[in-house]
Amino acid sequence: MSAKGIRTKDFILDASYALFAQKGFKQVTMKNVCEITNMSRGGLYSHFPDTATLFEALLEKISDKNAFDIDTEIDKGSPATVILNSALLQMQKEIGHPEDSLSVAIYEYAQMNDPQRIIKLNHHAEDKWERLISYGIKTGEFRDVDVDEIVSIILYSYQGIRMWSRIIPMKKKVSDQIINHIRKQLIP
Amino acid sequence: MSAKGIRTKDFILDASYALFAQKGFKQVTMKNVCEITNMSRGGLYSHFPDTATLFEALLEKISDKNAFDIDTEIDKGSPATVILNSALLQMQKEIGHPEDSLSVAIYEYAQMNDPQRIIKLNHHAEDKWERLISYGIKTGEFRDVDVDEIVSIILYSYQGIRMWSRIIPMKKKVSDQIINHIRKQLIP
Numbered sequence: 001m002s003a004k005g006i007r008t009k010d011f012i013l014d015a016s017y018a019l020f021a022q023k024g025f026k027q028v029t030m031k032n033v034c035e036i037t038n039m040s041r042g043g044l045y046s047h048f049p050d051t052a053t054l055f056e057a058l059l060e061k062i063s064d065k066n067a068f069d070i071d072t073e074i075d076k077g078s079p080a081t082v083i084l085n086s087a088l089l090q091m092q093k094e095i096g097h098p099e100d101s102l103s104v105a106i107y108e109y110a111q112m113n114d115p116q117r118i119i120k121l122n123h124h125a126e127d128k129w130e131r132l133i134s135y136g137i138k139t140g141e142f143r144d145v146d147v148d149e150i151v152s153i154i155l156y157s158y159q160g161i162r163m164w165s166r167i168i169p170m171k172k173k174v175s176d177q178i179i180n181h182i183r184k185q186l187i188p
Numbered sequence: 189m190s191a192k193g194i195r196t197k198d199f200i201l202d203a204s205y206a207l208f209a210q211k212g213f214k215q216v217t218m219k220n221v222c223e224i225t226n227m228s229r230g231g232l233y234s235h236f237p238d239t240a241t242l243f244e245a246l247l248e249k250i251s252d253k254n255a256f257d258i259d260t261e262i263d264k265g266s267p268a269t270v271i272l273n274s275a276l277l278q279m280q281k282e283i284g285h286p287e288d289s290l291s292v293a294i295y296e297y298a299q300m301n302d303p304q305r306i307i308k309l310n311h312h313a314e315d316k317w318e319r320l321i322s323y324g325i326k327t328g329e330f331r332d333v334d335v336d337e338i339v340s341i342i343l344y345s346y347q348g349i350r351m352w353s354r355i356i357p358m359k360k361k362v363s364d365q366i367i368n369h370i371r372k373q374l375i376p
Binding site: 119159173 | 291292294295298299303306307310334336337338340341343344345346347348349350351352354355356357361362365366368369
């Protein structure tokens with residue numbers, strides 16, 4: 001694809017993020033995406049044939065970006081604690097903005113489509129955390145924890161609070177507790 | 189209410205549980221409940237005016253039962269570890285049966301109704317775990333943990349895995365990891 005094509009795709013993905021966060025997956029139409037991007041139907045359809053393909057590309061972009069950030073930092077030899085703190089800060093910011101959460105959209109998408117992509121997304125998130133925690137154990141910065149166990153606690157407590165913060169107002173205290181718990185597990 | 193009235197209400201709640209677990213909240217109609225209970229419209233409406241009231245009564249019943257079980261055991265002086273193990277076993281069973289999860293129904297209900305009842309439900313669950321953990325610390329069976337922090341980890345990792353197990357097939361290993369993590373936090 002041309003550089004311009006990639007830029008347009010990226011622009012569409014960035015613009016439609018808010019739509020999916022706000023409306024979930026089912027209620028977003030290609031017409032909504034045309035409106036928010038100010039593109040013609042023809043222009044939009046030349047990049048994405050339907051909202052499922054668009055949403056899949058969006059998930060992939062987010063997932064790749066997260067993995068890339070961690071990989072880059074590890075390759076640079078940044079301390080594991082620094083990478084962890086920035087990942088936890090990111091997590092805390094996300095929890096503080098339930099209106100930006102794609103949880104509902106992911107749930108609705110998975111009900112209507114092959115869940116294979118969501119399984120892959122989940123694997124990516126697991127891999128990312130596994131890589132970081134194993135790296136921190138190797139550098140001696142993290143405790144010698146059961147990596148898979150801590151990864152499950154991180155991923156599911158995050159998902160739980162993300163989803164529930166869409167249902168009820170969530171006190172900041174609760175996200176602090178979860179972030180502190182994760183940090184305490186890893187940092188001696 | 190007469191004993192018979194209470195029995196009928198209980199019967200309706202038990203029968204409609206599977207409906208809400210399967211279909212969520214939005215898609216359940218009073219007609220569905222008539223069908224599953226084999227009751228007339230008049231019979232059903234004399235107990236519940238709408239599906240929201242019915243669902244609220246169902247949530248209250250489950251929440252009361254859970255709290256009652258813990259209270260009764262504490263009042264009997266059962267060891268905290270025994271109560272914990274039975275609560276965790278219950279949790280593990282529930283995670284193993286995503287088709288019985290009310291997570292989606294709760295989410296949909298909260299979108300369409302005053303979230304006050306869901307906030308109350310969440311408080312009840314917090315109180316139940318707080319009571320158990322404080323009791324175990326007092327008897328010396330549990331570590332002297334930050335109670336609120338562990339309660340948040342328990343509730344949200346449970347909610348996260350409950351919701352995600354509706355989206356993707358969940359390996360039993362993951363629920364074992366979460367249950368083990370909780371047990372390790374509490375039992376020295």
